[in-house]
Amino acid sequence: MLFLLILCGVASTLASGVLVRSGRRSAERYGMDMPQRFHAGHVPRLGGVAMMAGCSLGWLWMVVAQPWFGVANGIWLSPREGVSWCLAAMIAAWGGTAEDVWHQLRARWRLVFTLAAALAGVLLLDLRIGGFDLPWIDRYWNHWPWVGIAFAVLAIAGLPHAFNLIDGYNGLAGTVAMVCCLSIAYVAMQVGDRQIAALVLVLAGATAGFLLWNYPRGLIFAGDGGAYLWGAVIAMASILLVQRHALVSPWFPMLLLAYPVLETGFSVYRKVVRGQSPSMADALHLHQLVYRRIVREVFDDDEARRMLMRNNRTSPYLWAFCLLTVVPATLFWKQTEVLMALCIAFVVLYVWAYTSIVRFRVPRWIRRGAQTRSGSGRD
Secondary structure, eight states: HHHHHHHHHHHHHHHHHHHHHHHHHHHSSTTHHHHHSSSSSSOOOHHHHHHHHHHHHHHHHHHHHHHHOOOOOOOOHHHHHHHHHHHHHHHHHHHHHHHHHHHHOOOHHHHHHHHHHHHHHHHTTTTOOOOOOOOHHHHHTTTOOHHHHHHHHHHHHHHHHHHHHHHSTTTHHHHHHHHHHHHHHHHHHHTTHHHHHHHHHHHHHHHHHHHHHTTOOOOOOOOOHHHHHHHHHHHHHHHHHHHTTSOOOTTTHHHHHHHHHHHHHHHHHHHHHHHHTTTSSHHHHHHHHHHHHTTTOOOSHHHHHHHHHHHHHHHHHHHHHHHHHHHHHHHHTTTTTHHHHHHHHHHHHHHHHHHHHTTOOOHHHHHHHHHHHHHHTTO
């Protein structure tokens, strides 16, 4: 598995380096007035292409390593499974990449791509959500198998957009995706499923290679293609892990992915209440509020460097916030009652954190730490 990590990481790193040099023309089409823009200059949004190259190479190696090269690594993928994972991931990633290149693909068409990826994953890999480990729900759930299939499609189609929503600053969504992959791999190894562990470690390695260019220098962004790749693969792996192993609580992926999912749900609620379309972009997400109201201005003569430094100082706040779900989910992966209680606690914490920032009631120790670090940027 270490070989897979290195192989995918190197492939993604090299592909990202090529795209940094050759992808600036597409970056020039990204409007300077976009509400999600928190960087100076034209930066290619093609990190998803690089990561897809790394993932494809990793999954291909899992297919051919044992029959072609005699490598008995215990993580073999059948050609059908390899094609299924690549096809579902590529449909999602290339749908997002079309927007990253032309910046004209409407939200409904991006949703069509993620739905197509979800349908491909569900049909080819026979994915379904079998219940919630709650007898009073599951006894009815099992009478209608189509409900589990429909929820699987919804989860796989929705999570890519959730990752796209939190992809606002250098290293933010990429690190969240990587730690989620590592958590899934850990749980998969606990139940003896080396195949699922390898599948997500391929994505983790590709993401690590991309992050070498993305954080802290911000030379390339994941774009919609990268976010859709993260969401589709993590959703499929999570569903497959719970489906294969009854010991893994279905609430494990719910808590693990609570940050991007809750951010998406709260965003939809906020826009509907204000009479706006849920697909309309705005600058009121949690990470954007942290950027504006917690991470203070950095003093530097160069405007681009000043914006980059402030951008980079935003992500660690959200990394820490995400770990509040990733760590307990990894520790209590088979204890449904504990995971449910922690999900409820995180919802309360999220609402409190968001309203505190909006009302300028951030604890002093957080504001003091932000001011101290920002002040260190003086020349």
